[in-house]
Amino acid sequence: QHTRWAPNLVLLATQPSAEDAVRLAELAADAARLGIGYLVGTESGDLPGAAWAMEITPDGRLLAPLLGLELQAQLLPAVHQRAVVELFVEADPEHDPDGPTTTPPFLVDISEQGRPAVYARLVGPYEIIGLDTPDGDRSALLHEALALLLLHREGVHPRVLSSALWPRGVTEDVRDALLERLRGWLGTDPDGGPRLRTDATGRLVLAKSVVSDLDVLRSLYHEATQGKGVDSRAVRGRLLTDALVLVRGPLLADRAEGRYGWLTHEIVDAQLPLLVADIGLALSAFHLEKDRAEKAIEALGAALRTAPSDERLWNELLRATHATGDADRVRALAADLVARSGARGLPPRTEALLDELLPTWREGAAATG
The missing domain is CATH 1.10.10.10 (Winged helix-like DNA-binding domain superfamily/Winged helix DNA-binding domain)
Incomplete structure (x- = not known):
């Protein structure tokens, strides 16, 4: 589909319940405008609303007759397997930054x-x-x-x-x-x-x-x-x-x-923005410890130039801007975030943060819309 959104593929590692399968089918039916697809693994191969069914055989072949595909699996080298896992761990907003890390x-x-x-x-x-x-x-x-x-x-x-x-x-x-x-x-x-x-x-x-x-x-x-x-x-x-x-x-x-x-x-092409975002977040926290909000905003802005889609940076930028005490700047940033989100809407965590820092932000968004 010709949309301004880059396509995203959501992978489900476990078989969904019957209720979740129906919800996925409903989401998929309206996903074209956002460019989102869902890849679900099932034991039976039966999933309501699925556009295609692919079979993985015990000998490592993938069969997709409707797509005219018959592929032989290749094993990802162990170093790349670990890198993929680390990439998802680093990207998880809930992961503990003080937890175990892999030494470069x-x-x-x-x-x-x-x-x-x-x-x-x-x-x-x-x-x-x-x-x-x-x-x-x-x-x-x-x-x-x-x-x-x-x-x-x-x-x-x-x-x-x-x-x-x-x-x-x-x-x-x-x-x-x-x-x-x-x-x-x-x-x-x-x-x-x-x-x-x-x-x-x-x-x-x-x-x-x-x-x-x-x-x-x-x-x-x-x-x-x-x-x-x-x-x-x-x-x-x-x-x-x-x-x-x-x-x-x-x-x-x-x-x-x-x-x-x-x-x-x-994988480094995807890892670099994560690394830059982590550095920007750490430097922002360093400055905010001493109430240097402008320095924190400067660090986050520098990181956003390389990692513009990192939700963590935008949320921290909201907090740092709020720390300046300038309500107009917070409103301007909120309006910018709403404009950037487009039809997809703001991420839930960003919405919750705006509700806390600027309870009237929805009024401005409605006026802009």
Whole structure:
């Protein structure tokens, strides 16, 4: 359907009750204008109002005769399975921020002594510091290969790298020639070690002296919330501020058309807005502890530029704006949120918060409508 809403797919992990199944059918009947679909697993395969029925066989095939599909399942690698679970945990507004967290797989030295030999800025326009720009038409390909490796500090197999760079296929000699140029471009560390090496499993791995701003961003947030920032308010504020300054836009914002197609399959593209939102929320809380509402609003605004759809940021922006004592600003923000919500309407938590902070907001919304 041609709507202004991006399509959303709601996945149900358990079979609904008969009553809930009827409610889902009613929702689905009116979902076209919002672009929402529902995928429900049932043992019987019988669900009222279902547009399509798909069967998953014991040998891992998916059959959908009405769609003309017969597919064989592929197993998601364990590291990606964990990343998907973590993504949903981080996105859950009810999850305990003080609960168990997963340490990022690659932390960097964020002290003055930890300056990297090669520094790539990926969060926003792509920029590399510490390397000469390669000559010729291969420059873009080398940049893309380095970006892929920086987003996979665990290593990338040459076959995976070549399929990402040349999705339509490439010969081994062309791939190997690129890897040699990439090794030559990255060079060696002062101790003579190559900055691009091959590990025991055959994967291509970057040296720790090659760092991206995303590595630094994760490390700053980790240090602020699980390291030195835990016991020192001043350190926490500095680390969070430094982290938010690094955010210049979406990941690889100036990526060339027709390249970086592999990025659409990378979970980091969805994780980055969550990370930026978490940093913005933490910095906002830091400022509100000392009644610095304007500073909190500034931090939240910076985070919203990268995570504009994060409900938590908007709700915290409402609280920070209310803390200024300026009722007109709160009303203006409420009107902006109502306008942004469109036909879908405000999320329930945002409505409840507005009812608390600005009980008359519905009158303004009705007048605007």
